């Protein structure tokens with residue numbers, strides 16, 4: 218293998234607790250500990266069950282078995298799936314638990330403690346005048362729910378999270394839309410909505426254009442703002458193989474994530490697991506939120522290195538002249554000052570891209586969760602188009618998605634931006650026009666609830682309270698809603714803090730490997746997996762499947778219009794409807810007979826034209842972001858005594874799945890618990906902070922005290938903390954086009970001593 222162009226990234230100093238690489242022996246130890254423990258047999262049974270992994274959109278599973286991916290390759294199950302399964306096979310919450318624990322007590326629970334209460338196994342309600350959740354009968358649930366969802370369509374809404382099935386998702390949107398509501402908020406609004414918005418605008422498609430097969434033909438991957446060694450471990454196998462065949466990987470991330478430098482994968486027990494495999498050839502560490510400048514820099518270098526594919530631009534794109542002109546006219550000084558990466562580093566990236574035969578551009582939350590998230594995606598796509606690294610095998614754009622079925626929810630129409638084709642099919646089904654109002658995405662839902670405009674909310678999974686910025690606002694907003702119905706497998710802090718004004722109901726549901734019927738999910742690679750029916754370990758429990766609850770409620774609300782809702786409890790009928798309604802999903806109609814999992818047709822783009830009206834990709838210029846940080850006085854602080862203003866990135870620790878914390882520490886970053894801030898040593902020393910000192914971290918909505926300083930490989934001026942805890946300190950600033958909050962660039966001030974606060978400010 219050639220030597221890397223960059224032996225050591227500039228901000229690579231870690232702390233003593235950081236391991237030398239990601240993955241490796243600790244993964245095997247984790248597997249052994251859990252699979253050999255008393256819960257072991259249950260874990261193995263689930264691992265072998267024919268259903269998709271619960272964890273991320275890069276999971277395996279389905280009909281080919283738990284350890285086989287869509288290309289038939291074995292040993293593809295990551296430890297995150299064991300983590301997720303262990304949480305689902307917990308014992309039930311004891312029958313009298315809620316009688317003896319008041320809501321005031323439950324509000325104090327941390328995310329980890331809430332999850333460790335066990336599986337929800339009977340439905341409960343918290344009434345307005347009560348201090349306790351209490352058991353409720355199904356008759357009363359349906360009575361309350363029916364009344365709640367008969368309210369004016371603009372006052373009813375749903376929120377969903379991508380763990381449920383395509384069938385549940387389809388039914389949810391069909392029920393809400395039949396009722397006349399378009400308020401289908403979804404966790405993707407907080408996640409990849411900038412990707413769907415940008416890809417739709419430029420290419421007329423909303424998802425990855427690269428299949429696993431295509432990725433295997435690439436010889437360069439650009440991975441921006443994705444901590445895949447922690448959040449999409451199976452992608453690491455593809456990156457290892459790419460390096461093995463002589464390919465190059467450019468990582469773009471303000472934090473030097475140890476697992477993106479070197480990763481030991483159990484899929485290659487001899488050559489990778491113990492020694493580790495090199496991942497990044499080049500590691501660029503931009504200022505958080507500055508990726509547009511970095512990508513324009515790469516474009517500028519590509520122009521200067523004469524690597525532009527003009528023939529491709531002329532034949533298959535429009536608007537390219539302005540995009541090239543933008544890169545030419547912005548000076549190197551401006552670009553490098555904005556992104557904080559040197560011209561040499563940027564030119565090296567361009568050289569690697571220019572020399573590659575096939576480049577795949579992958580990205581995740583470091584790109585999308587910014588006020589200019591859509592521009593970030595445009596700038597990546599422009600780079601791919603300029604070099605013609607798109608619309609063929611081995612090249613293209615690959616958003617690295619979140620939840621294991623978040624993409625399926627979008628495909629099924631759980632979105633405020635309904636595809637025209639689906640709208641037309643729904644109108645045929647309904648026999649009337651779907652004259653839908655605009656609809657609330659997740660942030661609009663919170664704002665509308667805060668303004669008292671929402672009466673009834675159905676949450677199909679997720680943690681709407683914990684996932685949003687400004688936890689106090691989220692709590693207030695949800696408290697204005699009369700009825701909230703949570704469908705969940707396990708309790709979370711949202712069930713205890715996101716309480717409705719009158720009735721909060723928690724309905725315990727069966728998870729993906731327990732449903733009495735078959736279901737399907739869609740991966741981030743556009744691959745549809747088929748889940749067998751299963752059973753639950755919870756004995757004498759009173760659980761329901763999402764499909765059964767939604768169809769029964771819909772039946773009570775809508776009778777047999779536009780479908781025989783109760784008949785839909787046999788999910789084969791739902792799949793037939795999906796086949797008729799959802800573009801590219803034709804094959805789902807026969808999946809029960811053929812058991813053939815499939816790639817959704819029309820998604821993988823291996824040749825032009827694109828799906829825009831002109832057939833050309835629409836290139837769009839991308840203004841540089843304004844990255845000015847507030848001043849001390851903006852935080853209400855009068856004197857500059859040892860305080861530091863930073864761009865704070867918020868995200869996941871190694872052992873958490875979104876708002877659900879499995880283990881308090883982050884072993885990859887050497888952070889021992891959740892109340893830490895990862896800081897560059899140089900920044901800390903500037904203001905006389907030592908490692909392990911305790912500081913206050915203050916944003917525009919509040920502050921957290923007693924936060925431990927941990928030195929890490931994060932660039933100067935930036936820092937990192939974990940959600941959901943950190944969500945109390947900042948208000949939502951969103952990308953206007955997608956509604957996604959800027960979780961990755963939160964202006965904060967940190968200080969050790971209690972500083973004097975300006976009166977009247979804040």
Ligand SMILES: Nc1nc2c(c(=O)[nH]1)N[C@H]1C(S)=C(S)[C@@H](COP(=O)(O)OP(=O)(O)OC[C@H]3O[C@@H](n4cnc5c(=O)[nH]c(N)nc54)[C@H](O)[C@@H]3O)O[C@H]1N2
Nearest residue numbers: 273442443444448505506581582583619620868869874875
């Ligand atoms: N085990 C596990 N797997 C998961 C999840 C989980 O919580 N746990 N969550 C699932 C979900 S819903 C999602 S959306 C994905 C999330 O997967 P990721 O997007 O990988 O997760 P994040 O922790 O949000 O962090 C992304 C990375 O962005 C970097 N970053 C921050 N700001 C910037 C920036 O301005 N520019 C660039 N280039 N990089 C930046 C951070 O340093 C971090 O390494 O993972 C999914 N898979």
Ligand SMILES: Nc1nc2c(c(=O)[nH]1)N[C@H]1C(S)=C(S)[C@@H](COP(=O)(O)OP(=O)(O)OC[C@H]3O[C@@H](n4cnc5c(=O)[nH]c(N)nc54)[C@H](O)[C@@H]3O)O[C@H]1N2
Nearest residue numbers: 378380404408678679680684704705707709875876940960
């Ligand atoms: N500060 C900050 N905030 C963020 C982010 C960030 O990076 N920084 N990331 C954002 C992102 S990318 C996302 S996707 C959101 C995540 O937001 P959500 O998707 O709303 O939250 P989760 O924590 O994934 O939801 C977990 C809950 O789902 C329920 N659940 C699990 N499985 C099932 C099932 O099969 N059926 C049902 N009905 N329920 C189930 C369980 O009760 C569990 O407690 O958070 C966002 N918030």
Ligand SMILES: [Mo]
Nearest residue numbers: 408409619620
């Ligand atoms: Mo996400």
